[in-house]
Amino acid sequence: MIRKADMRTPVQEITWAEAGDNRIFLKRDDLLPYSFGGNKVRIGLAFFENMKKRGGDAMIMYGSPRSNLCRVLASMCCESGIPAVMVSSEEDSEEPVHSFNAAITGHLGTVVLPCSKKEIAETVDRAFSLLRKEGRNPYYIYGDRTGTGNEAAAASAYSEAYEEILEDQNRLQVSFDYLYTPYGTGATMGGLISGAVRHASLKQNPYIVGISISSRSPERASDVLTRTVSASLAEQKLAFPDAPDRFFRLESRYNAGGYGLYNDEIEETIRKMLSRNSVPLDPTYTGKAFLGMIRDLRERNVKGKNILYLHTGGLPLFFDYLNFDHESAG
Amino acid sequence: MIRKADMRTPVQEITWAEAGDNRIFLKRDDLLPYSFGGNKVRIGLAFFENMKKRGGDAMIMYGSPRSNLCRVLASMCCESGIPAVMVSSEEDSEEPVHSFNAAITGHLGTVVLPCSKKEIAETVDRAFSLLRKEGRNPYYIYGDRTGTGNEAAAASAYSEAYEEILEDQNRLQVSFDYLYTPYGTGATMGGLISGAVRHASLKQNPYIVGISISSRSPERASDVLTRTVSASLAEQKLAFPDAPDRFFRLESRYNAGGYGLYNDEIEETIRKMLSRNSVPLDPTYTGKAFLGMIRDLRERNVKGKNILYLHTGGLPLFFDYLNFDHESAG
Structure with missing residues (x-):
């Protein structure tokens, strides 16, 4: 079985005209070498x-x-x-x-x-x-019958992976201004925030932005995230920060209506990513959130920054999508 | 685009009861980090x-x-x-x-x-x-209109990759007695043989066995291989060896009738590999040749050896197979 020591994924800079003069990097967690990869x-x-x-x-x-x-x-x-x-x-x-x-x-x-x-x-x-x-x-995995109580275990993975991202910055000699990630259960984003809080004294901490891929309300999403981050920090004997906005924000405007739903613009994003960079995305998570990131950068007028997008994988969903496409096409 | 420097794949030992007391290792070229991987x-x-x-x-x-x-x-x-x-x-x-x-x-x-x-x-x-x-x-890619003339370019990839396999041996402190590979066009196996001939003076050269996955006749397969190896060696100013059998053999008995054809035993091999090691195989190339290797080891009474199987990838074919399975079942 895979061990933690086998988990180190590449960071790849891609070309993406719609991102203006921002530099876009992918953290290729889709390439984790076990069971089709992914976060x-x-x-x-x-x-x-x-x-x-x-x-x-x-x-x-x-x-x-x-x-x-x-x-x-x-x-x-x-x-x-x-x-x-x-x-x-x-x-x-x-x-x-x-x-x-x-x-x-x-x-x-x-x-x-x-x-x-x-x-x-x-x-x-x-x-x-x-x-x-x-x-x-x-x-x-989620604790009690209502699905709460085990947030710290879930978050520990990306709390640790945050160290790898800091190492990536050093190795590549690039300081990431933003770290974008799809937000679903909160385990990945919560873990990343926990890592960022642990390193709050560093100057080169990227600002974390989660793009919600489901119809979970902003309030509920924020609650889940707070509980996850708090549990993860508590396990490390660290306090939840006074001003959490300093570390992250959560965007719920780019969910295309709900979990599993998608639109033409998301499909176009998947096609473009495949053509330009040979990187597979899917409509449920990674394609939706990538497009959300590009729109977010534009709407907030972000320019000249280094952006790291966490490619959370899910390769079987790319093939689901190709299947569907094939069936629709006849 | 991917560069040569990005190409280094893990070697993984797997459990495979049917291999007796031979140790089975996979060279995971299916994980090459570009366009779904593979040789x-x-x-x-x-x-x-x-x-x-x-x-x-x-x-x-x-x-x-x-x-x-x-x-x-x-x-x-x-x-x-x-x-x-x-x-x-x-x-x-x-x-x-x-x-x-x-x-x-x-x-x-x-x-x-x-x-x-x-x-x-x-x-x-x-x-x-x-x-x-x-x-x-x-x-x-193949040279002239009849498909010949460019064998050296095709073989250069695995002639170079052979160096990586020697490094794997050193890193893992394992001497591979055999190196098995699917044989299709001859480019992969021909390249490996070219690498082995280049290092003929080494003691730890694994013996290369190709498992043919198509109905190409043994004579024709051998001709293609000889032409490929000769072209690759000529480019390195090396002569074709006097006794090529010292470096490799080619097995045509495990092709299940021809290219793209497969049987129950190959399907069982794919299921077992997924269950035991979470590694995807496909019926056309990697599953067929892996089963051929296991049968070859048994029929030749090979025991107590270190066996490296080159997993040549082709992940989309694994999903083709799952699709087919799904359609037959439903």
Whole structure:
């Protein structure tokens, strides 16, 4: 299985005319060398190690059928002989989703319990019962049945990865003014903020901007983020900062209507990124947030800055998108 | 665009019960950080640089609709503003092929000229005319209209990569007894042999075994290989060795009937590799040749050896396979 020592990803400068005279760099976490890559490789490993630390011997995870995290955790559990149950909720969109992530997760022997978004807690209970009946001590990645309590473990991955980004700055001799990231569950962005707060005394800390990819309200998104950052900092015996705005902001204007939804401009962004840089994006996370970043830079009149975009991966979703495109085209 | 300096891939030891007490290592060239990875990233870059060296400003390539090489070259040309024409021949199998490689190549603006296998030379001529009419100086990757003459450029990539494998041995403190590779066009295996001959004086040269994945006859395969190795060695001012068997052998028994064809045992190999090691294989190249290697080790009673398998990638083909699986199942 992948170890932390294997996790170091390249930073690549790309050309992007629409970004004006800002320099755009990609942190290629899509290339993490395990199970098709992506930020969830770092986060999945943090959960997996947290499970072992707590004496767990069975994994319960939650996600949509498109979930990258569940696919990565399914890989880790399958390799290690750990039984895995996925609580899988339906999506915002009404069409049935063909998802390579779901196909791979299924191939890897994870038991899937489908449910509506209102039945998540009950279904998590059911997963616990199933595994306990088999004599197992199950671990639920998000903590209690309502999905709270384990924010520190989730955030620890990118709190640590923040160190790598500081090293990237030194190696490349570039100071990143902004660090943009897709915002979904808050684990990635929360971790990055925790890292930035830990290094608050440094001059070259990039300002973190999260682009929300779902319809979660700004208030709720901000609550989740505060709870995540606080938990991560508490574990490091650090206090939540007085003026958190100094470290980050969250943008909810670029979500294209909700999780899994996208528009022509996002599709054009995916095509352009492939043509110009041979880098795959997807419409759910990375393409949507990249476009959000470009629009945000323009609307705020940002010029002449060094921008790092965290490419959080999810390669199977790129192939889902190509499939869909193929089917629509006939 | 990717540079040679970015090309260094990990070696990973895997568990594979059917290999007995042999240790199995994967050289993860599927993780080459460009355009979905694979051996064709190294080979494509060698062609692309050869084109520039010869003053070419347009690319003609040839391959099946499943071609990984054409997809990589399409990426390089698209990024660099070089017009690209692909001569695309039909396959052995009679069913129409849905191929992500073809979809990506199309997205990248490559002009595709379909033809039968008997019309390749005429279609290459047509590609030359098309591009010359536009005032271009086209470069055909395989040399003349019959597809010969450029073997040295093709082989140079893995002749150089051989150095990396020797470094891997030193770094890991493991001496590889055998180096297995899928054999298709001969460019990869021919390059490796060229590297091995260059280092003939070393004690720790692994013995190279190619597993043919197509129905090319052993005689023809051997001819192609000899021509490729000779061309590569000539360019380095080295002679073809007197006893080439000392360096390699070619196995044609594990081709499952021909290019693109596969069987239950190959499918089982793909599933096992995903479950045990989270490594994707495909039925056309890497899964077929990996199974061929395991069978070859058993049939030759190889025991207690260190085996390096060159994972030549082709990730889009893994997703083609999942698609097919999905359609059959549903």
